[in-house]
Amino acid sequence: MTMEKVITLNVNGKEYTATVRTNETLLQVIREKLHLTGTKYGCGIGECSACTVILDGRTVLSCQMLAVSAAGKKILTIEGLDDGGKLHPVQEAFIDEGAVQCGFCTPGMVLTAVELLQNNSSPSSRDIKEALRGNMCRCTGYTNIENAIMLSAQRIMQEKDK
Numbered sequence: 001m002t003m004e005k006v007i008t009l010n011v012n013g014k015e016y017t018a019t020v021r022t023n024e025t026l027l028q029v030i031r032e033k034l035h036l037t038g039t040k041y042g043c044g045i046g047e048c049s050a051c052t053v054i055l056d057g058r059t060v061l062s063c064q065m066l067a068v069s070a071a072g073k074k075i076l077t078i079e080g081l082d083d084g085g086k087l088h089p090v091q092e093a094f095i096d097e098g099a100v101q102c103g104f105c106t107p108g109m110v111l112t113a114v115e116l117l118q119n120n121s122s123p124s125s126r127d128i129k130e131a132l133r134g135n136m137c138r139c140t141g142y143t144n145i146e147n148a149i150m151l152s153a154q155r156i157m158q159e160k161d162k
């Protein structure tokens, strides 16, 4: 039986209280109730990763998670990635390498790359391909996306060495 519940979600460092149906996905709530539309609805069945968000440091498919299960966890969406208006190095590198085409898959790609670089500061081409294996891009511009992730890894390392 579907019920309603009041939950608190911590998204991009901000607390949101929302009344949600117990069968409502995290993706629906992020887009339709919090109006954070950077997280995309692609397939709705866990196949494309357009709906990727970072939850307690790990990427999850928000179309496959109930909003009630995310209550009390820290959620990062693409809107929360910049640092006071300064783009994250992965975002900058996507722009510099022309890795944003129609852009529909881009938020999910960027967040997947952010998680990869948190765990592996110097990924190989194979590591990147492996990390992105679930992220579908209909424009098939994977080479530029891989180049952008390589470039952002280098820039993050250079920044740390300063």
Ligand code: FES
Pocket (backbone or CB within 6 Å): 040, 041, 042, 043, 044, 045, 046, 047, 048, 049, 050, 051, 052, 061, 062, 063, 064
């Ligand atoms: S919309 Fe979630 S995996 Fe496609």
Ligand code: FES
Pocket (backbone or CB within 6 Å): 099, 100, 101, 102, 103, 104, 105, 106, 136, 137, 138, 139, 140
């Ligand atoms: S940039 Fe178009 S689907 Fe990826």
